Amino acid sequence: MSFMQALHARWNQAGTLVCVGLDPEPAKFPARFAGDPDAVFAFCRDIVDATAEFACAFKPQIAHFAALGAEGALERLIAHVHAEHPGVPVILDSKRGDIGSTAQHYATEAFDRYAADAVTANPYLGRDSVQPFLDRADRGVVVLCRTSNPGAGDLQDLVVDGRPLYQHVADKVANEWNSHGNCMLVVGATWPEQLREVRAIVGDVPFLVPGVGAQGGDAGAVVTHARTADGSGLVISSSRAILYASSGDDYAEAAAREARALRDTINRAH
Numbered sequence: 001m002s003f004m005q006a007l008h009a010r011w012n013q014a015g016t017l018v019c020v021g022l023d024p025e026p027a028k029f030p031a032r033f034a035g036d037p038d039a040v041f042a043f044c045r046d047i048v049d050a051t052a053e054f055a056c057a058f059k060p061q062i063a064h065f066a067a068l069g070a071e072g073a074l075e076r077l078i079a080h081v082h083a084e085h086p087g088v089p090v091i092l093d094s095k096r097g098d099i100g101s102t103a104q105h106y107a108t109e110a111f112d113r114y115a116a117d118a119v120t121a122n123p124y125l126g127r128d129s130v131q132p133f134l135d136r137a138d139r140g141v142v143v144l145c146r147t148s149n150p151g152a153g154d155l156q157d158l159v160v161d162g163r164p165l166y167q168h169v170a171d172k173v174a175n176e177w178n179s180h181g182n183c184m185l186v187v188g189a190t191w192p193e194q195l196r197e198v199r200a201i202v203g204d205v206p207f208l209v210p211g212v213g214a215q216g217g218d219a220g221a222v223v224t225h226a227r228t229a230d231g232s233g234l235v236i237s238s239s240r241a242i243l244y245a246s247s248g249d250d251y252a253e254a255a256a257r258e259a260r261a262l263r264d265t266i267n268r269a270h
Ligand SMILES: O=c1ccn([C@@H]2O[C@H](COP(=O)(O)O)[C@@H](O)[C@H]2O)c(=O)[nH]1
Pocket: 021, 023, 061, 093, 146, 147, 148, 149, 186, 187, 188, 210, 211, 212, 213, 214, 215, 237, 238, 239, 240, 241
């Protein structure tokens, strides 16, 4: 089954648009992990197991692992998701982009080394830089469009040929780069109007939507502004608000409560 088929199956079968972000920060882990050399894997595994029933996807952010020298933990974590929660796709958030010959190695890194089902990609080097990802028709390519951060507009809003650059990205991805039907777009929850505008340009292309939870985006507004005709089309991602819902021994139960609450907020907005 391809990434896109798996995502649609998960939306339909589990009734959730929540993506659980996996951004390990050992300083925020509960005290019980102090001194544990395998803390990164163990903490993230517990979060995965506690939240899987509320998740349409998991999204590990690669820098949070690589900065700790914990790439091995990331490999084992993704293998754990595939083994214990089959049907819940993994989107590796690495925002890669480089000349084609190097991008080929980034595609190998994401899809073969880490066995991710999808990967985030930076479009600003142009189509050839994303082509090695696009060519893997069974995997997803999640292209940055209008990011959630405060400075998103510095470059993405620059007007080119009468419309903002992020709208050109949306148009190109939907109408030129998506020949295998394996593309998604990143549009931040912090920008409801832009969510609506991008949805109008791209039809049913799914969105990865970070920015709810710690960044303050309104999950209900994401749904009303950007769902597709069938009420899905969204992978709404929250990391810190779920991961660090409690710093006590109830961290896994607290994470599950947060993920369930986000799912319910989203489903009520339909
Ligand atoms: O536009 C973007 C693209 C990616 N991210 C990533 O999502 C999570 C958000 O974490 P929270 O704790 O839910 O704020 C993080 O991994 C970012 O690198 C984003 O925030 N915005």
